[in-house]
Amino acid sequence: xxxxxxxxxxxxxSEAASLELGCNYSYGGTVNxxxxxxxxxxxxxxxxxxxxxxxxxxxxxxxxxxxxxxKFSFNLRKxxxxxxxxxxxxxxxxxNEKLTxxxxxxxxxxx
Amino acid sequence: xxxxxxxxxxxVIGTGKKITLECSQTMGHDKMYWYQQDPGMELHLIHxxxxxxxxxxxxxxxxxxxxxxxxxxxxLTLESARPSHTSQYLCASLGLAGYEQYFxxxxxxxxx
Numbered sequence: 001x002x003x004x005x006x007x008x009x010x011x012x013x014s015e016a017a018s019l020e021l022g023c024n025y026s027y028g029g030t031v032n033x034x035x036x037x038x039x040x041x042x043x044x045x046x047x048x049x050x051x052x053x054x055x056x057x058x059x060x061x062x063x064x065x066x067x068x069x070x071k072f073s074f075n076l077r078k079x080x081x082x083x084x085x086x087x088x089x090x091x092x093x094x095x096n097e098k099l100t101x102x103x104x105x106x107x108x109x110x111x
Numbered sequence: 112x113x114x115x116x117x118x119x120x121x122x123v124i125g126t127g128k129k130i131t132l133e134c135s136q137t138m139g140h141d142k143m144y145w146y147q148q149d150p151g152m153e154l155h156l157i158h159x160x161x162x163x164x165x166x167x168x169x170x171x172x173x174x175x176x177x178x179x180x181x182x183x184x185x186x187l188t189l190e191s192a193r194p195s196h197t198s199q200y201l202c203a204s205l206g207l208a209g210y211e212q213y214f215x216x217x218x219x220x221x222x223x
Binding site for chain 2: 046088094101
């Protein structure tokens, strides 16, 4: 069965700190992975996605993620966070016509 | 910005009332989804549809029902609302290429 897990439930960082949010997946077959962001009071938006090819994918707002097949991981990174990055981040995988979400990581950036 | 709409955005109703949450998209997507999300928690898939006249139950059991009579419209109905139904309900559709889901703004439901 497909599953996605996120290690960190709540991360607190200061502005300009580097960010890495963990995501592990368990899938059979083709892997389609996503990171979504939900800013306070707003709807879910796609940050980036991986289907195939270059395992390092770049998304919007300076985010990137690396697909490491041997570790079943798809961690989200940003070299220098801003206060406006405060949000909920969800890792997700697509399979069997459905998107399966991780539990989410709440990111709080302290000015 | 994706063209997927949900109404109402906020709803407070009493126990036992029947309600319908509306979701519509103008992108011509066949596949649509309903998720339930409690504040600060993960999203749970409760219903999905492959197209007109297709509806499936999701991973999380729900007392709600859905219908898909038109491609652009995927309403969710609660016949008799209860306080346990208090949550946020998110509607989404699947893009024609790339497996990207587009989300609506959500309906925050409170049942008193």
